[in-house]
Amino acid sequence: MRSLTLAGPACLLALFACAPDDPVPALAEAVRAAVTQQGLEEHTRAIVQHERPSGSAGENAAIDHLVATLEADGIPVEVHTIQAYASDPVSASVEVMGGGFAPKAITESFSATARRLEARLVDAGGMGDLPREPGTGERMVVAGQGMASASVRAKPLDVAGAIVLVDGQPRGGPVVLLQQLGAAGVIFVNAGERLTDLIATTTWGIPSLLNYDRLPAIPVAHITRSAGEDLRTRLSRGPVRLRMSAEASTGWKPLRVAVARIPAPDANAPYVLFGGHIDAWYHGGTDEGASNAAMLELTRAFFRNRQLLRRGLVVAWWPGHSNARYSGSTWFSDHYFDELRSRGLAYVNIDGIGQTGAKEFGAAATASLAGLATDVVLSATGQEIEPGRPGGNSDQSFNGIGLPLFQINHSRLEEDGGYWWWHTVDDDIDKVDYAILETDTELYADAFATMLAAPIFPVDLVAEVGGLGEALADIAATAGDRFDLSEAQARHGRLLEIVTAIQGSLPARGSAALDLGLVGILRPLHRVLYVPLTPYHMDSGSERGPLAGLAAVRTLAEEEPGTDRYRFAETLLIRERNRLLEALDEATAAAERLRASL
Numbered sequence: 001m002r003s004l005t006l007a008g009p010a011c012l013l014a015l016f017a018c019a020p021d022d023p024v025p026a027l028a029e030a031v032r033a034a035v036t037q038q039g040l041e042e043h044t045r046a047i048v049q050h051e052r053p054s055g056s057a058g059e060n061a062a063i064d065h066l067v068a069t070l071e072a073d074g075i076p077v078e079v080h081t082i083q084a085y086a087s088d089p090v091s092a093s094v095e096v097m098g099g100g101f102a103p104k105a106i107t108e109s110f111s112a113t114a115r116r117l118e119a120r121l122v123d124a125g126g127m128g129d130l131p132r133e134p135g136t137g138e139r140m141v142v143a144g145q146g147m148a149s150a151s152v153r154a155k156p157l158d159v160a161g162a163i164v165l166v167d168g169q170p171r172g173g174p175v176v177l178l179q180q181l182g183a184a185g186v187i188f189v190n191a192g193e194r195l196t197d198l199i200a201t202t203t204w205g206i207p208s209l210l211n212y213d214r215l216p217a218i219p220v221a222h223i224t225r226s227a228g229e230d231l232r233t234r235l236s237r238g239p240v241r242l243r244m245s246a247e248a249s250t251g252w253k254p255l256r257v258a259v260a261r262i263p264a265p266d267a268n269a270p271y272v273l274f275g276g277h278i279d280a281w282y283h284g285g286t287d288e289g290a291s292n293a294a295m296l297e298l299t300r301a302f303f304r305n306r307q308l309l310r311r312g313l314v315v316a317w318w319p320g321h322s323n324a325r326y327s328g329s330t331w332f333s334d335h336y337f338d339e340l341r342s343r344g345l346a347y348v349n350i351d352g353i354g355q356t357g358a359k360e361f362g363a364a365a366t367a368s369l370a371g372l373a374t375d376v377v378l379s380a381t382g383q384e385i386e387p388g389r390p391g392g393n394s395d396q397s398f399n400g401i402g403l404p405l406f407q408i409n410h411s412r413l414e415e416d417g418g419y420w421w422w423h424t425v426d427d428d429i430d431k432v433d434y435a436i437l438e439t440d441t442e443l444y445a446d447a448f449a450t451m452l453a454a455p456i457f458p459v460d461l462v463a464e465v466g467g468l469g470e471a472l473a474d475i476a477a478t479a480g481d482r483f484d485l486s487e488a489q490a491r492h493g494r495l496l497e498i499v500t501a502i503q504g505s506l507p508a509r510g511s512a513a514l515d516l517g518l519v520g521i522l523r524p525l526h527r528v529l530y531v532p533l534t535p536y537h538m539d540s541g542s543e544r545g546p547l548a549g550l551a552a553v554r555t556l557a558e559e560e561p562g563t564d565r566y567r568f569a570e571t572l573l574i575r576e577r578n579r580l581l582e583a584l585d586e587a588t589a590a591a592e593r594l595r596a597s598l
Contacts, residue, residue: 075300
């Protein structure tokens with residue numbers, strides 16, 4: 001066991017005073033001492049022995065183990081049974097008609113089922129040569145993020161009625177676009193020789209009447225690089241016709257969500273939400289049985305030391321991460337929306353830790369918690385990291401509520417083969433290194449000790465507001481004189497002045513009201529930074545940059561004024577600018593109230 005050499009990572013932020021009786025070091029030390037390789041291995045093996053697709057007997061057996069272990073320690077745990085829309089891949093086939101070539105293929109979750117579809121083959125490569133007819137707001141957002149934003153040739157590809165070859169791992173964005181353009185099917189060509197189980201829909205969580213039409217209506221298959229090269233060689237010689245089949249078992253399933261609650265001494269205190277998915281492709285050793293075991297051991301350790309907590313901890317094992325597209329975390333967000341809005345301080349996600357051969361640390365965090373991630377990793381390992389921004393993954397179902405996000409990563413280097421077994425049958429117990437898993441778990445212990453016991457909840461207002469300003473400046477530069485964002489920039493400047501003053505005048509010891517006040521300034525900003533449209537309905541699972549609602553400025557920069565596409569983009573941007581101004585005003589009002597109370 002290493003010893004904690006600094007007085008709590010929060011002190012490193014130089015933002016919050018560390019009181020002489022600060023319990024952070026003692027809490028971190030106690031939790032790390034309670035987390036052992038032996039315990040981590042025991043629970044990892046108990047979980048990973050089962051194959052755990054969502055709603056399966058194996059997943060339920062793993063949940064039963066978690067619940068029994070928690071209950072044996074007297075930890076309050078509740079198990080909710082929910083109805084989720086899930087999709088299990090069954091099979092796929094691809095065959096060149098008359099050519100004697102039938103490469104290995106798999107299908108993906110939420111692929112449409114089709115048998116013996118026959119059509120001509122079209123190579124779309126990286127999707128850059130597709131037409132961009134004016135379409136829905138969803139199309140425009142997808143295109144604005146690079147799905148089809150390259151320059152268009154005079155005669156763009158005609159994919160109507162065709163089976164389309166696309167580079168890369170299966171993902172929902174290309175399927176949506178190709179379906180809208182009339183394609184009959186999609187075949188993804190992997191960059192390597194392994195096929196990974198993935199999801200072919202852009203819907204996030206349980207679909208609703210607002211987005212169920214985005215579920216794929218065309219079949220999706222996945223082939224290796226060498227198979228793709230063979231098909232492209234054949235295309236270079238002349239037209240190719242394929243016969244394609246795909247089957248996925250899609251429909252409603254009962255899933256179970258296990259939630260443990262560790263209250264602070266004040267049972268109504270604000271809390272941090274900690275989550276990771278319990279379902280897996282196959283046995284899921286590192287994705288993510290090892291992380292599930294770490295969650296369990298951390299929950300037990302913090303419960304034993306709950307007298308040191310200033311804030312509560314809620315721990316949830318999410319079902320439906322993969323073959324039900326984040327439905328477990330989305331269900332929790334939907335049904336605990338009001339509680340999370342009034343008491344939630346942050347969402348901490350855990351995924352993929354304990355990988356054998358892992359050498360490189362990193363983090364994904366909103367700017368307000370990026371400094372904490374940097375300091376925790378530096379203090380424990382000596383490595384300096386630059387946390388990345390949140391992406392459209394990892395059960396990040398809480399952006400609409402406005403929760404800051406925190407996740408620490410520990411990965412293999414590409415020169416060592418990378419995370420090559422991810423989402424394959426090879427992700428088994430032999431891919432878990434328990435010494436590495438212990439180190440990774442201790443990093444989370446240090447981070448939680450600060451978040452749960454520091455005198456003031458460690459969010460960096462200036463970093464978050466400053467990051468928003470940088471994103472806004474980049475978008476304004478892209479827009480040029482075609483769209484005016486000067487008023488938003490002026491209001492942002494006022495907000496930055498106020499939060500800088502707040503951060504410089506924080507007391508040595510805070511309160512629940514102060515914690516909630518700090519996060520309350522950030523909530524409206526997170527909603528515009530990470531949610532393109534409404535905070536109450538889940539958006540698509542496509543990757544986006546910050547202030548994604550304003551991504552259509554790229555369309556203004558590319559299109560001629562007066563075209564349909566230009567004017568549709570302009571209308572969208574006016575509405576999104578209104579949303580940004582309102583968020584800045586809400587954050588400024590919250591900041592002024594907090595400053596007046598200090």
